[in-house]
Amino acid sequence: MKLKNRSPANFVGRTIIYRHQAWKIESVLGDTIHLSKPGLDHKGRLQLHQFADCRLFPTCGEVFIQYRRLVRALGRVCKLSESEAVGAVRGMITTGSYYMDSEAIALLGGSANAMSLAWRGRHKRGR
Structure with a gap:
């Protein structure tokens, strides 16, 4: 930030x-x-x-407040917990696109891939 x-x-x-x-x-x-x-x-x-x-260097609370919709999308589309989603966004901001904090983020291919999936899947909610 x-x-x-x-x-x-x-x-x-x-x-x-x-x-x-x-x-x-x-x-x-x-x-x-x-x-x-x-x-x-x-x-x-x-x-x-x-x-x-x-x-x-943002704290987890600041990331959750500033990127609330992205955290929700990561939880809904990528099935990440709230703390994993906040960690993915925080890692993307501070470390880079290949940040893999948890096993769930690593299975998705890193924080950038997780955010890309959440972005593409944001409209597929009602289907």
């Missing part, structure tokens, strides 16, 4: 994606954003003007 004209101070403690890498925002001091790698000892810094190039 793209960050547009938002203050980085509101996202302290959240994970962002910058240049295809996940970083956790530790603190914001002036025009410098201090970052750390989740699970590693790497530290980093961003300038305030670079924050516009970042994307927010």
Whole structure:
């Protein structure tokens, strides 16, 4: 999810994606954003003007709110549970089209194939 004209101070403690890498925002001091790698000892810094190039690593709740109809379609057409459908959409946003979180998504060929099936099957409900 793209960050547009938002203050980085509101996202302290959240994970962002910058240049295809996940970083956790530790603190914001002036025009410098201090970052750390989740699970590693790497530290980093961003300038305030670079924050516009970042994307927010979405939580499951945010994915469900923003893509509610897609989650329902994945559940109805592809027979995925709600958590699997949210995981497929979240994986597609953060990782890419070949994201295979669960066995059900892997059997469908990845998150992109699951979404393609849900998109094609959206009108076949009444048949």
